[in-house]
Amino acid sequence: QVQLVESGGGLVQAGGSLRLSCAASGRTFSNYAVGWFRQAPGKERGIVAAISRGGIKRYSADSLKDRFTISRDNAKNTVYLQMNSLKPEDTAVYYCAARETNPGRYYSAEYEYNYWGQGTQVTVSS
DSSP: OOOOEEEEOOOETTTOEEEEEEEEEESSSSEEEEEEEEEEETSSEEEEEEEEETEEEEEEEEETTTEEEEEEGGTTTTEEEEEEOOOGGOOEEEEEEEOOOTTOOOOGGGOOOOOEEEEEEEEEEO
């Protein structure tokens, strides 16, 4: 069992930055792939970025890759999502998710993850 807690959300003006953190406890976090998802009002939850156990990264779109960076610090049991040049359309609840897996694997679909955090709200004002 892994417990995930997101933090770092808040209200920011367009063009600003936030760094979200996903802190894990309970198991060997370095054995887990992690994904960041987001859900905007009235929309389905979707993948933002994913990272493998060893740090291989994938982003859902090139436009996000230019502005967001996913990273992890296994010594701190934490995965980060650095978000720069934020836009109002980035407003959403951001969730991290994790699953135990083999090295080199990462996942983009919700059903592929076993553990979820409670979410953190990000609001970008224009």
